[in-house]
Amino acid sequence: MTDTSIASANSPLYAGRRRRNAIAKSLALAATIFGLGWLVLILGILIYKGIGGLSLSVFTEMTPPPGAAGGLLNAIVGSLILTILAVIIGTPIGVLAGTYLAEYGRHDKLSSVVRFINDILLSAPSIVIGLFIYEVMVAPMGHFSGWAGAVALAVIVIPVVVRTTEDMLTLVPDTLREAAASIGLPRAHMIVRIAYRAAQAGIVTGILLAVARISGETAPLLFTALNNQFWSLNMNAPMPSLPVVIFQFALSPYEEWQKLAWTGALLITVTVLALSIIARSLTSARKSS
Amino acid sequence: MNSGERDVSEAVLKDSTLTASDSASRSSVLRRLRVTDKVFHGLTRTAALLVLALLSGVILSLVYGAAPALGTFGFGFLFDESWNPVTERFGALAPIYGTLITSAIAMLIAVPVGLMIAFFLTELCPPVLRRPIGIAIELLAGIPSIIYGIWGLFVFAPFMQQYVQPLFIDSFANVPVLSILFAGPPYGIGMFTAGLILAIMVLPFVTSISRDVFDAVPPVLKEAAYGVGCTTWEVFRYVVLPFTRVGVIGGFMLGLGRALGETMAVTFVIGNAHHVSASLFAPGTTISASIANEFTEAVGDLYTSSLIALGLILFFITFVVLAIARYMLMRLQMRAG
Numbered sequence: 055m056t057d058t059s060i061a062s063a064n065s066p067l068y069a070g071r072r073r074r075n076a077i078a079k080s081l082a083l084a085a086t087i088f089g090l091g092w093l094v095l096i097l098g099i100l101i102y103k104g105i106g107g108l109s110l111s112v113f114t115e116m117t118p119p120p121g122a123a124g125g126l127l128n129a130i131v132g133s134l135i136l137t138i139l140a141v142i143i144g145t146p147i148g149v150l151a152g153t154y155l156a157e158y159g160r161h162d163k164l165s166s167v168v169r170f171i172n173d174i175l176l177s178a179p180s181i182v183i184g185l186f187i188y189e190v191m192v193a194p195m196g197h198f199s200g201w202a203g204a205v206a207l208a209v210i211v212i213p214v215v216v217r218t219t220e221d222m223l224t225l226v227p228d229t230l231r232e233a234a235a236s237i238g239l240p241r242a243h244m245i246v247r248i249a250y251r252a253a254q255a256g257i258v259t260g261i262l263l264a265v266a267r268i269s270g271e272t273a274p275l276l277f278t279a280l281n282n283q284f285w286s287l288n289m290n291a292p293m294p295s296l297p298v299v300i301f302q303f304a305l306s307p308y309e310e311w312q313k314l315a316w317t318g319a320l321l322i323t324v325t326v327l328a329l330s331i332i333a334r335s336l337t338s339a340r341k342s343s
Numbered sequence: 344m345n346s347g348e349r350d351v352s353e354a355v356l357k358d359s360t361l362t363a364s365d366s367a368s369r370s371s372v373l374r375r376l377r378v379t380d381k382v383f384h385g386l387t388r389t390a391a392l393l394v395l396a397l398l399s400g401v402i403l404s405l406v407y408g409a410a411p412a413l414g415t416f417g418f419g420f421l422f423d424e425s426w427n428p429v430t431e432r433f434g435a436l437a438p439i440y441g442t443l444i445t446s447a448i449a450m451l452i453a454v455p456v457g458l459m460i461a462f463f464l465t466e467l468c469p470p471v472l473r474r475p476i477g478i479a480i481e482l483l484a485g486i487p488s489i490i491y492g493i494w495g496l497f498v499f500a501p502f503m504q505q506y507v508q509p510l511f512i513d514s515f516a517n518v519p520v521l522s523i524l525f526a527g528p529p530y531g532i533g534m535f536t537a538g539l540i541l542a543i544m545v546l547p548f549v550t551s552i553s554r555d556v557f558d559a560v561p562p563v564l565k566e567a568a569y570g571v572g573c574t575t576w577e578v579f580r581y582v583v584l585p586f587t588r589v590g591v592i593g594g595f596m597l598g599l600g601r602a603l604g605e606t607m608a609v610t611f612v613i614g615n616a617h618h619v620s621a622s623l624f625a626p627g628t629t630i631s632a633s634i635a636n637e638f639t640e641a642v643g644d645l646y647t648s649s650l651i652a653l654g655l656i657l658f659f660i661t662f663v664v665l666a667i668a669r670y671m672l673m674r675l676q677m678r679a680g
Contacts, residue, residue, distance in 0.1 A: 075574035082467055085459035086476065089550065092543050093483050099498050100490065150390035158384055159391070168391045171398045173669050177597060179604025179661055181631045182401065185654040188638075189404035209397060216394060240376045242383035270487020273606040273631070277638045297489050301607065304493045312497075319490050330485045334478065 097323070104320025107313045112321075116285055117299055120308045126318050128285045132200070132294040135287070136279060137269055139204035144211030145261055151212070152219025157245050160224075169220075176213040183209050184274035192278060200286075200293035203279025210271060211264040218260025222253040255336050262333035266326045272297035296322055405658060408651035411644060420652060426617035428642070433649035435656060437617040441534060441627035442657070445609060446602040448538025448623070449545050453602075454595055456542075457549030462579050464550075465557040477554065484547035492611035495540045496532075500612050503539075504531030508624055526622040532614045535623040540608050545598040552594030556587040556675065590675040596668030600661050606631035630657040 111125045118124025151168070159165040187206040192198055226249050234244035250257070280292035281302060296318050303315035412433065413420060423434020460480065464473055508529030515521035525535075560583050568578045584591070614626020615636050628636075630653045641647045 071574055071577070075576040078462075078576035078579075079467060082459045082463035085456045086463045086468075088456060089460050089480055089483070089546055090476065092546075093479055096483075096486065096490070096494055099494060103497075147390045147393055150387045151394050154387035154391040158387055164391065168394050170666075170669060172394050174662060174665050175394065175398060177600050177604075177661075177665050178401070179606065179631060179657055181604065181606045181634055182405070182654050182658045182661075185408070185634065185638075185651055186401045186404050189408045189651070190400065212394065212397065240380040242380040243376065245383070266485060270489060272487075272489045273635060276635055280639065297487065297607075300489055300493060301610075304496060304611070315493060316497075319493050322487055323490050326485055326487055327482060330482070 100316070100320050100323055103316040107317035108320065112314075112317055117283055117294065117303075117314070118310065119283070120306065121310060123310060124314070126296065126299065126314060126321075128282065129294045129296045129299040129318065130321070132279075132282070132286070133269065133296040135289075136200065136203050136207055136275070136293060136295055137265060139200075139289075140207030140211050140268055141261065141265060143204065144208035144264070145215055147208075148212045148215025148260075148264075149219050149257060152216045153223065153245060155216070155220040156223035157241070157249065172213045172216050175209075176217060179273075180210060180271055181273035181276075184277055187274065187278045197290075198278065198280035198292045200279055200289040200291065203275050203293055203295065204289075206274040206278045207268040207271060210268050210274065214264040214267060215257075215260050218263065219253070219257050222256030222260070223249055225256070226252040259333045259336045262329050262336070266329035266333065269329070270297060270322050270326050272301055276301070401658065405651060405655040409648060409655045412648035412652040415645060416649075420649075421656070424617070424619050428646055431643060431645050433646070435630075435649075435653055437619050438628050438630040438633045438653055439656065440619045441613065442603055442629040442631070442660075444534050444623070444627070445538040445541055445613070445629055446599060448535065449541035449602045450595065450599055452539070452542035453545040453549050453598060457546050457598075458553055458591070460546075460550045461553035461557055464554050465583075466575055466579055477551070480547050480550050482547075483543065484551070488544065488605060488607040491540050491544055491608035495536065495608060496611040499540065500531035500536050503536050504529045508535075512624070523621050524623050527620075527624050529624060530614065530626060532612045532626055533624045534613065534627045537609045537613045537627075537629070538623070540612060541602045541605055544605060544608060545602050548598040548601055549594055552597060552672075553587075553591050556590030556594070557583055559590075560586050587675070589671045593668045593671035593675065596664050596671065600665045600668060603664065604631060604657060604661050606635050610635045630654070 111123070112127075113125060113130065114127060115123075115125030116128050117126060151172075155165045155169060183206055187202050187209065191202040191205060195202070230248055230252060231244055234248050235241075239247070275295050275298050279295055279298070281298045282292045282294040284294075286293060300315045300318045300322070303311035303318070306312065416423065416433065420433070420435050421439070422436055423432075424436045425432045425434050426437060427433070464477055468476060508525075508531070511525040512527075512529060515525045564582055564586065565578050568582045573581070609629050610632040613628055613632045615628050615632060616626040617628055617633070618625070620627065634650050634654055638647070638650050641650055
């Protein structure tokens with residue numbers, strides 16, 4: 055018995071298996087370092103290039119004409135307005151649809167179709183959403199507008215919120231629902247007063263993730279909100295936004311513009327990463343409690 | 344279910360001894376509750392139907408917008424390389440080719456690397472590091488695509504032009520097939536660079552989904568394999584991977600869907616040239632990059648319509664890919680649940 059095991063431990067077959075195992079393990083380690091390396095590289099260069107341009111004037115001055123100094127104020131404000139409006143339009147629809155999937159029609163045919171379609175919308179190319187809003191809003195109205203931009207972003211918000219709302223409501227234990235039903239509480243009241251309250255943190259996480267997603271979106275804004283070199287709060291006119299300004303400035307030959315593009319890129323990335331980290335900590339805090 | 348609950352509550356109310364005025368006010372309250380219940384149910388249902396309406400709206404508006412171009416060029420639109428706004432002759436071959444090639448490069452790199460990272464995270468990584476590394480990889484997915492674009496244009500493309508591409512061109516100059524794939528002057532921008540950037544963007548998707556499905560493998564299976572003396576790699580290769588095959592492929596498809604539709608990162612570095620070239624270093628274009636670059640400048644209905652037709656093709660391709668992805672992930676869920 056001992057003889058054979060020693061023999062097999064030294065056999066070429068066993069050595070080969072061990073070697074293969076070692077190679078696979080080091081490849082896995084290398085792949086992980088490779089993946090993390092990109093993150094460090096991208097963030098590092100972003101900070102290096104963006105931090106130099108970061109000054110008070112970025113937040114107080116308008117986007118400059120070519121060759122002049124300026125800031126990103128109108129783009130930042132435009133982005134804020136578009137994002138907030140998109141969330142105001144998209145969240146109620148998303149939460150209600152998610153409620154239907156989790157509470158009323160958890161197992162019916164309609165829900166499984168909606169769930170499937172929602173998943174498709176969740177990963178649909180955002181530029182196609184832009185084309186869609188162009189066709190239904192910009193072309194009939196005859197001009198680009200902030201409203202079109204906000205609606206395009208709302209279309210991206212909806213599937214994210216639907217998905218997280220449904221997931222979070224499904225996690226609420228059914229005993230809570232049964233307790234509510236047993237004291238005669240109608241379903242709608244049970245959902246609003248009990249299920250929503252229990253799933254609150256999760257639903258907020260979904261909304262935050264949606265905000266993180268749309269605050270960096272460029273493609274759907276290119277031909278809906280377009281861009282605007284000037285200060286504008288008119289929702290019926292083209293509206294500037296940070297991502298579109300970055301796109302325009304980065305591809306320009308002017309050094310000041312490119313510098314502002316890097317600064318804007320840093321601002322967006324910090325915002326998006328902060329949002330997704332906050333969202334994550336919200337749910338993990340809930341899980342551990 | 345719903346009506347059953349209501350019956351019970353009504354029966355309870357009927358049985359209890361109430362004065363006439365009490366029961367009258369109770370029944371009015373009950374009626375109000377019932378109305379709000381109905382309204383809320385209706386609202387949620389409408390919202391759910393709105394999701395369906397959104398998708399149909401996307402398809403209908405794209406078909407409507409693409410109709411003039413498809414009517415003029417017919418099926419030849421798919422196989423025509425020309426893209427000439429002056430003579431108004433448009434074909435989708437070059438953008439479709441570019442989209443497929445860049446996505447293929449992205450998947451070729453992201454799939455093995457993503458799988459190995461997931462292998463590392465689930466089987467090898469010390470438990471303390473698992474969460475932070477997982478989150479860091481997922482942060483890569485959170486970075487907006489325009490950041491990848493600007494980074495690709497100013498940092499990655501010059502690096503490719505100076506170091507990587509000349510190296511490839513020189514070393515493969517006399518190798519039969521590769522000399523055609525890696526030919527021409529090193530522009531820096533082009534399909535190869537775009538594919539690499541897409542690979543970095545797709546990586547977190549492949550990784551996080553693979554990790555999630557690997558985690559779902561019952562520990563008993565792995566323990567049994569270890570028990571008969573398998574190495575870590577063999578457990579992964581012959582137990583974990585076959586068990587999760589469907590889910591892993593679903594994850595690839597999700598990543599592929601993202602690569603196909605990705606716009607901003609590619610637009611910066613693809614070069615926007617409507618040519619089909621064998622060399623991966625040549626500038627090309629993708630469907631989304633063509634739309635992003637040209638849509639606002641398109642003059643003439645046929646030009647605009649051709650771009651929308653491109654959008655329709657892109658939507659069709661991604662729809663099929665995503666549908667397969669969801670189907671596979673759903674199958675895995677059904678088996679697990």
